[in-house]
Amino acid sequence: MHHSAPRVPRQPAPGRAGADAELTAELGAVVAGARRRALRDGDRQIDTAHLLHSLLEAGPDVRDTVGDGPQVARVLGYLVQRSIGYGLRWQGSVEDSGAVRGSGRGEAGWSPSASGAMRGALVRAGMRGDPRAGCLDVLACIAADPDCRAVEVLRRAGVDTAQLAARVAESSRHASQR
Numbered sequence: 001m002h003h004s005a006p007r008v009p010r011q012p013a014p015g016r017a018g019a020d021a022e023l024t025a026e027l028g029a030v031v032a033g034a035r036r037r038a039l040r041d042g043d044r045q046i047d048t049a050h051l052l053h054s055l056l057e058a059g060p061d062v063r064d065t066v067g068d069g070p071q072v073a074r075v076l077g078y079l080v081q082r083s084i085g086y087g088l089r090w091q092g093s094v095e096d097s098g099a100v101r102g103s104g105r106g107e108a109g110w111s112p113s114a115s116g117a118m119r120g121a122l123v124r125a126g127m128r129g130d131p132r133a134g135c136l137d138v139l140a141c142i143a144a145d146p147d148c149r150a151v152e153v154l155r156r157a158g159v160d161t162a163q164l165a166a167r168v169a170e171s172s173r174h175a176s177q178r
Helices: 025-041 048-058 060-066 069-083 112-127 135-143 149-156 161-177
Strands: none
Touching: 025 048, 025 069, 025 112, 025 135, 048 060, 048 069, 048 112, 048 135, 048 149, 060 069, 060 135, 060 161, 069 149, 112 135, 135 149, 135 161, 149 161
């Protein structure tokens, strides 16, 4: 018996034309990891929880910004539970938070919220004069969307998302001063 797994279309990251070229190598790897995670989880779209999971695996900058070791472990615990079918269940539903409803639909293979976070990351990078968006840019946009799945996970793990957004802004300021 042949099982047809859901397919996440192989589209570039949402944003302007050629957006994959506008991502740091690290963020490009995060996007690829989120795509693999969505496929493995049986989801038709990459959502903000897939992005958050891959961001946390990307490196210490993101983990340190999210919180201390036990807090990050709790976040990862919720994300792993979700990926194996326990805990927070969103499979088969489209993530569409209120923060992005007014900005249109998602890109093919991306939830509207994840698509909005990626587009917002490109805008953030541009505002500081950087031609490429990085992991902290995406984290900032995710943290600023109070109704997205990633923020639900963060809150359940005890992360104050307003403080997280402030820490990301502070990290970005320090990075631009170097």
